[in-house]
Amino acid sequence: MGGQARVPKKVTRAKVAKAALKPQISKILPAEMLTRLHAAHPDAHCELVHANAFQLLCATVLSAQTTDVNVNKATPRLFAAYPDAAAMAKAEPIDLEPYVSTLGFFRQKSKSLVNLARALIEKHGGEVPRTMNELTELAGVGRKTANVVMGVIWHAPDGVVVDTHVQRLAQRLGWTRETEPVKIEADLCNLLPRDRWDLASHILIFHGRRTCLAKKPACATCSVNDTCPSAFEAEAVGRKPIRVRRVP
Template sequence: MARSKALRQATETYACLRKAHPDAHCELDHESVFQLLVATVMSAQTTDVNVNKATPALFERWPAPKHLASASRDDVESTISSIGMFRQKAKNIVRLSQLLMAGHGGSVPETLEELVALPGVGRKTANVVLGVAWNKPEGVVVDTHVQRIGQRLGWTKNTTPEKIEVDLAGTFPREDWAMVSHTLIFHGRRVCTARKPACAACTVSEACPSAFKAENVGRKPPKPGRTSDANAPSKKAASKKSAAKSKKAVAKSKKAVAKKPSPKRMRAKKASGSSS
C-alpha cells in the first residue's frame, strides 16, 4: 500500500478511535506535575490502579519535592510497600526530589534530556510527563496496549517499543502523540484486549487488517510442518501430557517388576516341580 494511502487510513482509523474513547486520558491520579512524575516513576512494572491506591498516602504526607527530599527512605518504603519494587522506587523518588530541589528550584524540568537524567526516569516516563503536563512530547509512549494495537491495526510491523515509537511518531503529527497513546490504551483495555479482542463490537473492525484474527498478530508464524491450528495443544499442555505418559509407563513397569517372582521363589518352584 502506498505510504500516503496508509497514512490517510491510519488518520481515519485514529479519528474513529478518538470518537469511541473521548474520555481517554492519563489514568495516574495527580494534582501537580511533580506528583505526575512520581506516580509515573512508581508505575513501572505495575498497574495504574495499584499506583493510585498507594499515592494518596504518599502525597498527603509529602506533596511536593521539598517534602519528599527530606523524607526518611524507610518511611517512604513502608508507605508505598503495596507496589512492586517499592524499595528501588522509594530510593528513586526521594533522590529525584533532592535533585529537583538542588538543580531545578523544586520544579519539574520540561526537556527530555533533563528528565531522563533523574533517577528512575526513562524515555517512556519522561514522555508521559512531557505529553500530559507540558503538552510537548518528544515521542509516543509505547506500552503493551499501544504495542499490541499498533501491530493489529497495521500501523507498525516492528516488535520493539523503540521501533514502534518511531513508526507511530512518523504516522501522526506531534500534537497527537500523547493522545494516540491514551486512546490506544483505552481501546486496549476496553475492546481490543490481548486475549479476546471484541472485534464484533469494535468501531474500526472494517479498517483493521487483524479483525477476527487478531490472536495471530504479533506471534511468530508456525515452523514449516507444524500445525497452526489454534486448537492444537500448547507446548505446556503437550509437555504435561508427555510427563503424565512417562509417569504411567514407570508405574506400569514397577507393577510388572512387583509381579515377577524372585529368583529364589523361581528356584523353589522349580525344585518342588522336579520332586513331584
C-alpha cells in the same frame, strides 16, 4: 460503527508465532483510524491521579509493573505526607515504603522516588524540567515516563508513549512491524501528526483496556474492525509467541 461480521479464524501456535513476528501493515491512514477510535473512547485521558508535574512524575515511576488503579490507591497518602520534591528529598527510602507497599518492587520504587526528588532539588531547584534530555538524565526516568509528563502537563511530548497496550495495538492495527518500544515509537511519530501524539497513546490505552484485550480482543464490537488488518485474528498478533513445551 462496526464493519460486516467476519468469521473468526482458528488460532494455532504456528499462527501466533508467525503473526507475532510479522504483523500486517494497514493500508488505511492511521490518523483516520485514530479518529474513529477516539470517537469510541472520547473520555481517553491519563488515568494517574495527580495535582502537578511532580506528582505525575512520581505516579508514573510507581506505575511500572502495576496498574494505574493500584497507583491511585497509594498516592493520596503518599502525596499528603510528601507533597513536593523538597519534602520527599528530606526523607529516606524506608520512610516511603509503608505508602507504596501495595505496589510491586516497592523498596526499589521508594529508593527511586527519593533519589528523583533529591536530583530535582539539586539540579532544578525542586521543579520538574521540561525537556526530554533533562528529564531522562534523572535517575529512573526513561522516554516513556518523560513523554507522559511532557504530554499530559505541558501538551508538548517529544514522542508517543509506548506502554504494553500501545505496543500491542500498534502491531494489531498494522502501524508497525517493530517489537522494540523505541522503534515502535519512531513508527508512530512518523505516522501521526505531532499534535496527536499525546492523545494517541491515551486512546490506544483505553482501546486496549476496554476492547482490544490481549487475550480476547472484542473485534465484533470494535469500531475499526472493517479496516484493522488483524480483525478476528488478533489473538495471534502483538503478543509474545507461545512457548511450546518440549517433552524430554
